[in-house]
């Protein structure tokens with residue numbers, strides 16, 4: 107192994123390069139071969155690409171952003187009424203999450219709001235972790251808010267399914283591979299509204315909008331406003347790490363691959379290491395985490411293993427995996443109970 111250069115003044119962090127070019131996958135294109143080829147190239151290279159012409163109207167996108175702002179603009183006392191519960195639904199205050207504890211001095215400088223698939227309390231499925239009813243701000247305070255978010259949740263899932271079909275083809279699987287009930291038939295799709303306050307991050311002092319992390323599931327659809335903040339590190343094992351800004355693209359989704367796709371594909375497709383730096387301007391973004399169901403067994407795909415390339419990971423139950431990741435990155439809810447009592 108080559109000896110690492112010393113005395114360059116860089117630690118784990120480093121130079122920020124120019125904004126990289128990302129492939130654009132056009133969901134309205136009739137040329138599926140081209141889409142598969144562009145997507146595959148992106149997945150082999152960086153695990154991140156844009157999706158354009160996805161079919162969600164501009165009006166709905168604008169409305170979701172508007173309602174996102176409306177929520178975070180409420181007084182803290184109002185937001186605390188819909189505090190995140192044990193099913194991971196509701197409001198997450200500043201510092202609630204810490205995505206990269208080794209390099210952060212405190213939690214992420216962001217507020218969030220989780221909205222999952224609605225499962226009524228009396229549905230047997232609600233007994234499982236992560237399944238249950240959502241929590242909603244009162245309609246008197248934010249009229250139409252729930253309706254907007256539920257509509258977006260449904261439409262984003264259809265976009266995710268369309269992208270997953272292209273991913274399946276890129277992995278030499280049947281197009282509907284990920285449509286199985288335990289994967290995207292009944293997924294654990296989680297919409298997360300985010301607001302980064304107008305503070306400047308300082309990586310060398312461990313201050314981040316969102317610490318470096320990979321997402322957990324299959325893919326994430328990210329919609330952002332036009333404020334820069336998101337960065338990726340293409341080679342997550344390189345030292346020093348090289349971080350590049352991802353340019354916001356109006357009307358498009360930024361799509362990045364999650365850890366389950368890395369496991370399924372035996373590391374052919376890698377999950378994208380990313381983080382968010384605050385630049386002094388407020389920033390709003392909306393993440394949609396597309397994840398398999400709790401009971402899905404994620405094991406190496408038949409097209410991604412051979413005698414020479416055996417599976418690198420043992421099979422894992424997605425729910426077990428996810429539970430651990432949430433535990434590692436979120437404050438214990440008892441902290442809030444103590445604060446309020």
Ligand code: OGA
Pocket residue numbers: 298300316321328330335336380381382391392393
């Ligand atoms: C996330 C995330 C990026 C952003 O919520 O996992 O990486 O731009 N968000 O908000």
Ligand code: NI
Pocket residue numbers: 319320321326380
């Ligand atoms: Ni992320």
